[in-house]
Amino acid sequence: MPTPLDQSRYQVRFDWGSTGLARLAPGDVTVVVDVLVDTDTDADRIGAEASGAGSTVLRGGLRCAGALAEAVIAEQHRRQARTSVVVIACGAADAGGGTRFAVEDLLGAGAVIDALAARGIDHTSPEAAAACEAFRGLRPALRHLLTASGTGQTWAEAGRREDVLAAASVDADSSAQC
Incomplete structure (x- = not known):
């Protein structure tokens, strides 16, 4: 039975x-x-x-947001029906085994939702719209935000700052899996 928290009224x-x-x-x-x-x-x-529940699964983020949106469009054409899209931000594991907020995943999810909207799949839940607007508003600061984030700082301390900067490159990959 649908509930208000399941966002079933929305395509994204x-x-x-x-x-x-x-x-x-x-x-x-x-x-x-x-x-x-x-x-x-x-x-x-x-x-x-998600795959076990019958969903087509795509993985990615900022580097392939546009390619992911194109893959969703292709799936919608293949199905010849309106296609619902669930965007899940992974977050990061905390010391207690739970999930902690990770700004990079919020912005990556927002980039995917923005790319979907740019291609006409824009019937988004309020939660999806907020992630999209976070990306749009903060896009000029992506490199800084990712390197300054908790995860980014952890990676920098491990000598992986360049990996963080590379991850901040929007649409740098044309593959739908990045």
Whole structure:
């Protein structure tokens, strides 16, 4: 039975982690966003859960937001029907095994939602619209925000600052999986 928290009234839905995936109405396509991919991610598990529920799963973030949107459009054409899209920001694992907010994943999810809207898939939930507007408003500061974030600082301390800067490059990859 639909609930207000499942965002089923909307074509594009947004939430965080496995619990968010379980809370949302199932989507025809699930986009799993993990901008700074590391071993502390549950992106594989989220993808497997979505796939097990019958959703086509795509993974990516800022570097391939446009390509992900194109893949969703292609799936909608293949299905010849309106296609629901669930966008899940992975976040990062905290010390207690839960999920913590990760600004890079919020911005990556917003970039995907923005790319979908630019292609006409714009019936978004308020949650998805807020992520999209966060990306739009903060896009000029992406490199700074990613390097200054908790995850970015952790990566920089581990000698991976250039990886963080590379992850901040919007649409640098043309593959729908980045």
